[in-house]
Amino acid sequence: MERITLAHGAGGTKSRQLIEKVFLPRFANPELCKLSDGAVLGLEGGNYAFTTDTHVIEPIFFSGGDIGKLAVCGSINDLVVCGAKPMWMSCGFVLEEGFNISELERIADSMASAAAAAGVKIVTGDTKVVGPGQADKIYINTTAIGQVVGGYKPKALEAGDKIIVTGPMGQHGSAIFNDREKLLENSELVSDCASLDWMVPVVTEFGGAIKVMRDPTRGGLGVILNELICGSSCGVEVTENALPVTAATRSLCELVGFDPFYLPCEGRAVIITWGDAAKDLVAALKSCGSGKDSAIIGSVLADSRNRVSVKTAFGGSRLLADTAELMLPRIC
Amino acid sequence: MCLAIPMKIESIEGQIGRASIPGGQYAARLDFLDNVKVGDYVLVHAGFAIEILDEAEALKTLEVLQEYERLSSEIPGRADSSGPA
Amino acid sequence: MKDFLAKFRDERTARGLLRNIRQLAPSDRVYRLMEVCGTHTVSIYRFGMRELLPANVELLSGPGCPVCVTDLAYIDKAIALARREDVLLVTFGDLMKVPGSSSSLIKERGRGRRIKVVYSPIEALPLARANPDKKVVILAVGFETTIPAVLATVRQGQADGLDNLFLLTGHKIIPPAMKFLLQAGAARIDGFICPGHVSTIIGSRAYEFLAKDYHVPCVVAGFEPTDILQAVLMLLVQLRDGRSEVENQYQRAVRPEGNPKALAMMDRYCRTVDDHWRGIGIIPESGLRLRDEFGRWDINSVLDIQAEPTRAKAGPPRLGEAGCICGQVLQGLARPSDCKLFAKVCTPEEPVGACMVSSEGSCAAAYKHRRLED
Numbered sequence: 001m002e003r004i005t006l007a008h009g010a011g012g013t014k015s016r017q018l019i020e021k022v023f024l025p026r027f028a029n030p031e032l033c034k035l036s037d038g039a040v041l042g043l044e045g046g047n048y049a050f051t052t053d054t055h056v057i058e059p060i061f062f063s064g065g066d067i068g069k070l071a072v073c074g075s076i077n078d079l080v081v082c083g084a085k086p087m088w089m090s091c092g093f094v095l096e097e098g099f100n101i102s103e104l105e106r107i108a109d110s111m112a113s114a115a116a117a118a119g120v121k122i123v124t125g126d127t128k129v130v131g132p133g134q135a136d137k138i139y140i141n142t143t144a145i146g147q148v149v150g151g152y153k154p155k156a157l158e159a160g161d162k163i164i165v166t167g168p169m170g171q172h173g174s175a176i177f178n179d180r181e182k183l184l185e186n187s188e189l190v191s192d193c194a195s196l197d198w199m200v201p202v203v204t205e206f207g208g209a210i211k212v213m214r215d216p217t218r219g220g221l222g223v224i225l226n227e228l229i230c231g232s233s234c235g236v237e238v239t240e241n242a243l244p245v246t247a248a249t250r251s252l253c254e255l256v257g258f259d260p261f262y263l264p265c266e267g268r269a270v271i272i273t274w275g276d277a278a279k280d281l282v283a284a285l286k287s288c289g290s291g292k293d294s295a296i297i298g299s300v301l302a303d304s305r306n307r308v309s310v311k312t313a314f315g316g317s318r319l320l321a322d323t324a325e326l327m328l329p330r331i332c
Numbered sequence: 333m334c335l336a337i338p339m340k341i342e343s344i345e346g347q348i349g350r351a352s353i354p355g356g357q358y359a360a361r362l363d364f365l366d367n368v369k370v371g372d373y374v375l376v377h378a379g380f381a382i383e384i385l386d387e388a389e390a391l392k393t394l395e396v397l398q399e400y401e402r403l404s405s406e407i408p409g410r411a412d413s414s415g416p417a
Numbered sequence: 418m419k420d421f422l423a424k425f426r427d428e429r430t431a432r433g434l435l436r437n438i439r440q441l442a443p444s445d446r447v448y449r450l451m452e453v454c455g456t457h458t459v460s461i462y463r464f465g466m467r468e469l470l471p472a473n474v475e476l477l478s479g480p481g482c483p484v485c486v487t488d489l490a491y492i493d494k495a496i497a498l499a500r501r502e503d504v505l506l507v508t509f510g511d512l513m514k515v516p517g518s519s520s521s522l523i524k525e526r527g528r529g530r531r532i533k534v535v536y537s538p539i540e541a542l543p544l545a546r547a548n549p550d551k552k553v554v555i556l557a558v559g560f561e562t563t564i565p566a567v568l569a570t571v572r573q574g575q576a577d578g579l580d581n582l583f584l585l586t587g588h589k590i591i592p593p594a595m596k597f598l599l600q601a602g603a604a605r606i607d608g609f610i611c612p613g614h615v616s617t618i619i620g621s622r623a624y625e626f627l628a629k630d631y632h633v634p635c636v637v638a639g640f641e642p643t644d645i646l647q648a649v650l651m652l653l654v655q656l657r658d659g660r661s662e663v664e665n666q667y668q669r670a671v672r673p674e675g676n677p678k679a680l681a682m683m684d685r686y687c688r689t690v691d692d693h694w695r696g697i698g699i700i701p702e703s704g705l706r707l708r709d710e711f712g713r714w715d716i717n718s719v720l721d722i723q724a725e726p727t728r729a730k731a732g733p734p735r736l737g738e739a740g741c742i743c744g745q746v747l748q749g750l751a752r753p754s755d756c757k758l759f760a761k762v763c764t765p766e767e768p769v770g771a772c773m774v775s776s777e778g779s780c781a782a783a784y785k786h787r788r789l790e791d
Binding site for chain 3: 335338361363365375377385392396397
Binding site: 178183184185186187188189246247248249250251252254255257 | 335337350353354355356357358359
């Protein structure tokens with residue numbers, strides 16, 4: 001592993017290896033080593049979650065959003081899946097000389113809008129400019145803090161736990177792919193880029209029953225499910241028919257041979273709960289407009305080999321590898 | 333890769349058939365098909381429509397397939413190309 | 418229409434078919450039925466068909482994956498082309514990960530070479546127009562379903578007056594490979610499940626010579642689970658009755674004469690050549706190359722492609738490693754699980770053989786659809 005490749009940024013095995021080899025040993029501390037979506041820090045007034053996210057997406061304006069909205073929602077969502085109410089955010093920009101200020105204004109408008117809608121204040125920031133060709137238009141980093149509310153704390157997985165997703169999978173990945181490749185016209189493919197702050201009251205209510213949460217961005221659900229069972233004595237079985245996928249995403253996947261399990265989302269959460277609590281949690285999620293397509297997609301089972309399997313029609317099955325089978329570069 | 337998807341022709345402009353699939357449209361090439369009409373379902377492979385799906389034949393095949401549910405104890409006789417006699 | 422297309426996946430129908438199949442396949446005999454289409458390979462694994470069928474009805478997988486049978490020299494040539502400053506490569510996605518002697522297209526793209534993955538070869542035309550100073554070369558790998566699309570692209574390029582569009586031809590045709598396997602005899606094939614979409618082009622009549630000369634029943638099948646099961650049933654009926662005919666299960670899409678315009682196009686632009694199938698060897702008259710009068714579209718006619726000498730034991734140390742039995746898998750002589758390297762040393766992330774690289778390869782399909790019990 002001598003040089004950085006796209007795989008190091010794809011969110012799967014190679015990304016993890018890079019972190020474990022380069023950053024963890026140097027930055028070592030207990031909060032970091034949990035490698036969660038955000039770090040939960042014990043401060044005087046309670047527990048706070050702290051996260052950072054950098055966005056390099058191409059194209060910067062896409063169906064359903066732009067890099068600004070993505071950057072704000074990305075960090076908000078990382079906090080929500082840590083059980084926190086997002087509160088403050090910083091943003092750092094790297095701009096390419098020559099970038100259109102009117103486009104920057106559009107992006108800033110998006111950011112302001114997304115932050116305000118989630119009750120988040122952007123309280124500090126930084127801007128750097130590099131020469132033409134030294135960055136691709138605009139890169140944005142956001143770092144955010146929120147207060148942990150309710151009783152959510154990650155807990156060990158057990159056989160019988162249920163897996164829930166809060167909406168159709170793979171919308172962001174399929175929308176970006178189509179924006180770039182222009183395969184389908186007049187399409188309903190639109191990114192699911194959105195803030196998950198609507199989930200905070202539900203997480204607060206069900207905190208005790210929730211085992212773990214993640215937002216399935218790079219690599220998609222397939223990679224996340226593998227990550228979640230890594231190091232446990234569990235496996236996962238999901239039912240293909242139970243996975244919510246929009247018709248448009250399904251069509252694109254059929255056309256080009258993509259797998260919705262590996263397409264990124266930018267406005268969804270995957271939640272694992274105690275078996276008994278699953279139905280009520282889904283009902284609570286569905287009662288929030290943004291969660292109307294929430295569904296139980298499978299269960300945790302005992303499996304010392306930590307495999308993720310999908311039941312297909314006719315009793316067929318397939319195993320989901322921990323690496324994204326396809327790599328869409330600069331997807332988020 | 334023989335992936336070919338059924339798509340419905342919504343409009344035709346020269347060699348291009350604008351075909352719909354759930355959630356979007358695809359501009360398929362019609363170079364290999366004569367007599368394609370709006371409303372036809374075509375099989376599209378690698379961007380080209382390779383055949384018009386014959387609805388009547390599809391229905392016939394389905395009927396035969398559904399017969400198998402009913403004829404579980406009867407072994408088919410000499411089969412013509414559509415199934416049990 | 419699409420509502421009733423979904424009925425081809427009906428589980429009750431499948432159960433009815435399976436009951437009939439069990440009655441037609443008394444356990445004192447083993448029935449070996451071969452498919453020769455990557456999409457059939459995948460459908461069969463995806464829907465767990467082998468587990469549904471009685472144990473004495475064996476589904477063999479043949480050389481139906483065009484990427485799997487594309488030889489190393491072709492990949493090395495493609496890589497050599499990619500490394501040229503004046504070339505822009507256009508390819509289907511599946512070729513990207515196939516290991517060449519020391520690199521692969523995906524690695525080359527990572528090094529900044531101009532390689533565009535397309536869904537349709539027609540996408541090469543705007544690329545050629547937008548890059549007049551580059552030679553836009555389509556990696557023309559595929560069977561009869563895809564060949565007409567590539568040729569139509571060339572024809573359109575001709576009509577548009579493009580002079581920078583080329584092919585690196587690696588096209589192969591299926592019936593000669595089927596004949597080769599029957600002549601070799603080792604696979605003991607009792608019947609062929611014929612490829613649905615290849616047959617849309619070449620017609621169900623194309624297999625008559627196999628049924629007649631080799632007394633092997635052939636049934637053209639669609640890709641839904643009930644299509645495949647019905648085709649199996651039809652083969653078993655023929656075998657029971659001692660017939661060897663060509664029958665068409667995929668009547669909604671396949672005609673006896675195939676697609677005349679596509680066939681005429683292939684005949685006009687191409688001639689057959691003996692061709693090398695990776696893992697198998699030379700199969701007579703199994704490759705299509707451009708006729709001399711269209712030679713100007715062949716990149717070999719304008720460039721002297723300096724590929725690396727193909728290593729006998731090729732690849733980043735892995736390809737062709739001792740123990741790789743892709744050749745046997747491609748001829749239906751072994752199953753992926755028979756290979757000592759399968760899933761242990763050879764995986765999609767670290768493939769040893771071509772069958773594990775392509776998403777339609779038997780080994781890749783078998784690996785992906787491993788069950789928890791395996």
